[in-house]
Amino acid sequence: MRVLALVATAVSIALFLCVPAAKAAAVRGPVLACRDQADIKRALRPTSDKDAKDNAAYLKGRVGAGECVQLLRDQKVLVDQRDGQLWCVRPSGALDCYWTYEKAIDLYPPPPPEPGEQPGAKKKR
16 A cells, blocks of 8 residues: 555656746736736726726725736736636735736746847847
């Protein structure tokens, strides 16, 4: 019985080491993300609404309370949930996911540049 458990553990570890980790998505540019969908929907509302001038103060308060965060360009995130044009993304190392606009997330970011390579330069084949 002990041998079987030992073999099962060894196989589990071997499979864990052989399977590649999920590739993280990246943020395309600075963007607001909020824990509550209603907050991000409010932020995305057209500026013609009569409540639009109150949005800046409201969202600043939400950021101060930690309910909303500013995601930075090229920040690695994992997509937890999708709801139409809104996606809930979890920044690397974070426990909570934050809702943001789907167009702000690049599911297939380019690999980081090699040492000494210019960012954005195309590789010659």
